[in-house]
Amino acid sequence: MEYNRNMVDMMCNGSQESYDTLINMFAHRRSELKNIDMFIDELTHRADSGNAIAQAFVATLYLNGYGVPVNLSKALSYARRSAGLGQPSGEVVLGIMYLYGYEISADPSRALYWFKMASEKEYASAYNFLGYMYERGIGVRANAKEAFNYYQKSARNKNLVGLYNLGCCYEAGIGTKQNLAEAIRLYELAAPNYPRAQNALKKFKQ
16 A cells, blocks of 8 residues: 555544554555555654544554554653543553553553543444453453453444454353354454454364
């Protein structure tokens, strides 16, 4: 994919599809991104100009080292600015940093707060992290059924991680009855753009 100003415009104006497409390219298919520096420069410019969506995106780049060196200080700064503007993607990044203690002390209760803030805006990624916390009992009492419900909400939004997580629930019988056919169906939906789902499918083809 070559630098596409229209995609950046759409993302910064609220297109979740454009956001998901671009973050997936940065995360898993960077070799296919041509003129990656142009994407980063433009997104950073917009983040520094106050666009909350761009702030969340740039925070994600610095948090994970997608196309830039990992810089947790910058990630936290951009995430706080984005979350402060009520942007759910920024709230999720900030929640992640509290969950794992990146640059700040780990605080599951604060992580839960930010994930719930984003989930109230029906942000699919937030459902995934809430599901993870309930599945593992992090900051909350473990509740497999509640975890399943959150993963299901994410999957209904066609979120790749949500589809994968829900597939894992059906494969292992977490919060629901085991259903391998449904697990495979969900993995297949996520697999074209999500390597973990691809790996999950390989187990069934051996």
